[in-house]
Amino acid sequence: MADLFICLDIGGSKILGAVMNEKDEILLRVKKKTKPELGREAVDDRIKSVIHELISTYGVGKNDLKAIGAGAPGVIDTKNRNVRYAPNLPWKDHALGRIMEEEFKVPFVMGNDVNVGVLGEWKYGAARGYSHVIGIFVGTGIGGGIIIDGKLFTGSGFAGAEIGHMTINTEGPLCNCGQRGCLEAYSSKIAITRELRAGIDMGMPTVLADILAEEKGVIESSDLKKAVLQGDRLAISTLQRAAYYLTAGIGNLINIFNPEIVILGGGVVEALEEEVLSLVKSNIGRFAWPHMLSRTRIRAAELKDDAVLYGARALISEILGY
Numbered sequence: 280m281a282d283l284f285i286c287l288d289i290g291g292s293k294i295l296g297a298v299m300n301e302k303d304e305i306l307l308r309v310k311k312k313t314k315p316e317l318g319r320e321a322v323d324d325r326i327k328s329v330i331h332e333l334i335s336t337y338g339v340g341k342n343d344l345k346a347i348g349a350g351a352p353g354v355i356d357t358k359n360r361n362v363r364y365a366p367n368l369p370w371k372d373h374a375l376g377r378i379m380e381e382e383f384k385v386p387f388v389m390g391n392d393v394n395v396g397v398l399g400e401w402k403y404g405a406a407r408g409y410s411h412v413i414g415i416f417v418g419t420g421i422g423g424g425i426i427i428d429g430k431l432f433t434g435s436g437f438a439g440a441e442i443g444h445m446t447i448n449t450e451g452p453l454c455n456c457g458q459r460g461c462l463e464a465y466s467s468k469i470a471i472t473r474e475l476r477a478g479i480d481m482g483m484p485t486v487l488a489d490i491l492a493e494e495k496g497v498i499e500s501s502d503l504k505k506a507v508l509q510g511d512r513l514a515i516s517t518l519q520r521a522a523y524y525l526t527a528g529i530g531n532l533i534n535i536f537n538p539e540i541v542i543l544g545g546g547v548v549e550a551l552e553e554e555v556l557s558l559v560k561s562n563i564g565r566f567a568w569p570h571m572l573s574r575t576r577i578r579a580a581e582l583k584d585d586a587v588l589y590g591a592r593a594l595i596s597e598i599l600g601y
């Protein structure tokens with residue numbers, strides 16, 4: 280008999296699932312599209328089918344599966360295993376935990392995906408061994424997680440640690456959340472794409488002109504990386520601007536939380552790790568107090584696309600003690 284766990288990263292576009300053992304090794308992975316447009320029951324069924332596939336393909340024995348853990352976007356009531364609200368999924372006050380426990384007859388725990396990702400980095404990645412941790416993930420949006428005194432901080436209603444929506448400039452550009460001047464409106468891929476387009480409209484030459492003319496959505500981190508490494512001046516100045524405001528946000532957090540470590544992850548940081556870290560480190564003294572800063576390390580996240588899977592494993596151990 281073995282102790283096995285199923286860990287899930289449920290996103291708006293795909294569901295990643297993994298079987299993990301008691302040594303926290305990933306033994307098998309399964310990936311499926313989420314298809315939120317098909318509605319709530321269909322999404323629940325697709326999550327169930329990922330779990331069933333993991334169980335049957337790996338040959339998980341009936342008594343071997345100890346628990347299922349998951350990270351999902353939105354406001355997740357970790358205590359009651361409910362989804363209160365999820366912006367990209369057809370879930371509102373949805374008892375996902377109860378539904379999954381009825382189907383699989385094992386405990387099901389879940390949390391906000393970015394919070395869970397930071398938990399993963401804390402237990403298994405770049406923030407191992409620290410008790411005061413801030414995690415910031417820069418992708419299409421900006422997400423974050425906060426660990427205080429060795430405990431994940433989620434606020435009074437499981438919606439806390441929305442690092443991307445701290446106000447950087449009260450008169451700043453409109454953010455996706457409806458407010459103005461949020462960090463996300465300055466340093467996310469949405470913001471970077473907007474600034475690149477503004478530069479092109481002003482007639483600045485860039486190797487990204489064709490890509491941005493074709494693509495309606497946000498720029499791929501890999502395209503931004505290529506342009507920056509080629510020495511493209513618009514791409515470099517846009518990255519510098521995004522990193523400058525990101526550093527202001529990090530400085531606010533350092534002054535408030537006095538963390539031991541700040542970890543930076545997400546698509547933009549993964550693609551341009553050296554550049555972003557060096558820009559942040561060279562500007563952070565402008566925003567954080569020296570005596571706070573002297574205790575704070577700033578590092579890149581380590582777990583990349585597996586952060587939420589490992590975090591789901593960490594959540595199982597935090598809540599259930601396995």
Ligand SMILES: [Zn+2]
Nearest residue numbers: 444454456461
């Ligand atoms: Zn916002």
